[in-house]
Amino acid sequence: MIAKLPGLRTVLLAIASLVMGGPALAAKIAYYDATYRATFKPGVEHAQVELELNGARLPSKLVLRVDSKRYRNFRSNQPLEVGDHEVVWRPQGKRSTLSYEFAVNHQRSSGGYDSYITQDWALFRGDKLIPSTRVTAPRDLHSRTTLQFQLPKGWSAVTRYAASGEHSFRIEDSKRRFVQPVGWMLIGKIGVRSERIHHVTAVIAAPEGESARRQDALAFINWNLPKLLEVFPDFPKRVLIVSAGNPMWRGGLSGPASLYVHADRPLISENRTSPLLHELVHVALGIRGDNESDWIVEGLAEFYSIQTLRRSGGISQKRYEQAIEHLNKSARRAPTLFAKNSTGPTTARAVLVFQQVDVEIRSLTGGAKSLDDVARKLAADRGEVSLIQLQEIAQQVAGKPLRSLQRERLMKPLAEPGP
Structure with a gap:
């Protein structure tokens, strides 16, 4: 037995090297x-x-x-x-x-461009x-x-x-x-601002002469990103925000570690949502819905855009409640959640669903867990998401299936508010 030990030791070291990805493996x-x-x-x-x-x-x-x-x-x-x-x-x-x-140049069906070149810049x-x-x-x-x-x-x-x-x-x-190469890019005669916020380098760029408020947006991100990082600690180490005016599409679009938002979009809209934060949540989550689950993707982005503002003090509790009331009214125009693309009313209804999910998880776990834990897991998995996957992750977090995510409940029209 003693004579065989050196041979055994050699075998064990070789196995350990393979498991740990040692030099012999890396050299290949x-x-x-x-x-x-x-x-x-x-x-x-x-x-x-x-x-x-x-x-x-x-x-x-x-x-x-x-x-x-x-x-x-x-x-x-x-x-x-x-x-x-x-x-x-x-x-x-x-x-x-x-x-x-x-x-x-590429024009969307709504008329605006999501890729464009001028005499002075190009965005794509x-x-x-x-x-x-x-x-x-x-x-x-x-x-x-x-x-x-x-x-x-x-x-x-x-x-x-x-x-x-x-x-x-x-x-x-x-x-x-x-x-x-992936993600948004901007070339031309451009202005760029950047700042380190915790482990994230936030870069904001727009063509010279555009109405984009680079410094305002950077201050806004500096104020709100720390709260977003509490939910999504694995946020990309570098994120690029690009902006431009007409004829670019008048909305926001996310990409890997990057996003576009139209120069005229406000940092906080009158209904207390934030297009910029909405797209930052998309960057953090990195998920896409299957043929019927875009409401999950868009609903989480809108939920956390509002929640982040509330948690950072960007809006008061009163303003937050007004935002939810506004979503409640819009949500009644959504006959179903299950569609390939989430409309405004569908997204509003999805936010209300996630509010209920958050309340139910906190109740079942005595406040030890919340929707944050579900979102964090989705962001870690990334890729395509479905209702079944959402249900399974929520059950792991809460310890039992959630009534608020039962398909039968989600398919029913919203009940009219009481007198």
């Missing part, structure tokens, strides 16, 4: 460089984009999901198959390049500039991705990523082997 990862170069010209409605791959080993195939209305003129010296919805590229050798044109999402790409490569082959902008003199760029050089950004995501 091979890297190649993926560099996106995007060239913009003032007022030109399309950008020239090039993807260059460099390395001893490259992926054997990349499949880009494309909309032929926004992506065109794909070119490469390597094998390329261009379809209406997919582009298949097969890199060869140690260096391969693919280029295409990206149509910047990185995950639109770069099509979603599926890569065929060995599991040990990872990309080191960089996004570089080729810009006119006097233009600058800001993204959710910290700059790694002039107009250059290193794109990192430890969860992916092929990393692509």
